[in-house]
Amino acid sequence: MSAQLLLVDDEPGLREAVQAYLEDSGFTVHAASNAIEGWDILQEKLPDLVITDIMMPQVDGYQFLKQMREDSRYKSLPVIFLTAKGMTMDRIQGYQAGCDAYLPKPFDPEELEAIIKNLLERRTATSGGTTELDDIARQIAEIRGMIQKTGGIAQTPSPIQVDFTPREQSVLDLVSEGLMNKEIARRLSTSVRNVEKYVSRLFVKTGTNSRTELVRFALEHGLTK
Structure with missing residues (x-):
């Protein structure tokens, strides 16, 4: 095993x-x-x-x-x-x-x-x-750990104008903690479908294609806590 x-x-x-x-x-x-x-x-x-x-x-x-x-x-x-x-x-x-x-x-x-x-x-x-989800959560944790260990990645100006709504920001923060859609929906008292919509919007606004890319982008540009 x-x-x-x-x-x-x-x-x-x-x-x-x-x-x-x-x-x-x-x-x-x-x-x-x-x-x-x-x-x-x-x-x-x-x-x-x-x-x-x-x-x-x-x-x-x-x-x-x-x-x-x-x-x-x-x-x-x-x-x-x-x-x-x-x-x-x-x-x-x-x-x-x-x-x-x-x-x-x-x-x-x-x-x-x-x-x-x-x-x-x-x-x-x-x-x-959910082994695939566990792998995603592990990758997110490793990204956060790497940034903390190196004292943070130098921030660079983003070519994308990022303007999050309060709910999008909340979803981004929770994705960055490694939570999956079901857990985020429970935390925010909303449906999984709504969370999926917010995550899709975050992909579009940040020019990313996956949760790990989204988290890396957010951490590198100081877009999440």
Whole structure:
């Protein structure tokens, strides 16, 4: 199964062993030694699933998960907790925080792989197999991450006179966050068909042909927050 995973754990030995095992199983694994580094990677890569330790310095797993769930881009992102804490109340706290699976250390890597595959398959089934939409969202996240990492792309005068209506601007901002039409329609309390019309208008006004081109154009010219 080909998927991008984010692994966050402050134990080098365990992190490297889990990364090696999952990569041998066909996954692409982005590893981070703490939640702060993990958050930075999350902005750039938008993985399909996150595996994180709970007991970490500065920002623990619960805080990291809370940060993810408060961001619209990561509300439905599957998260697995890896932790040495295996008491019932600890597991309850993990599920209440919004994790999808809880695996106490030490664990069998084959069990972790099975949980990962199960969560990814369930996510695809419940989303109607929107892997293409996930790829678009990932590309948008990578564009935003690249611009943030380089301190912003130098702005150049646009050859197109851009004059957005307030609703078009709202749609543009949400597209730039990586939201799809259904999510935008829900956020703006309108129909998916109306959102499609606004996105089409944005393509015409910016001279772009896809969502990723639209987001890149908007970010390069400071047209969105």
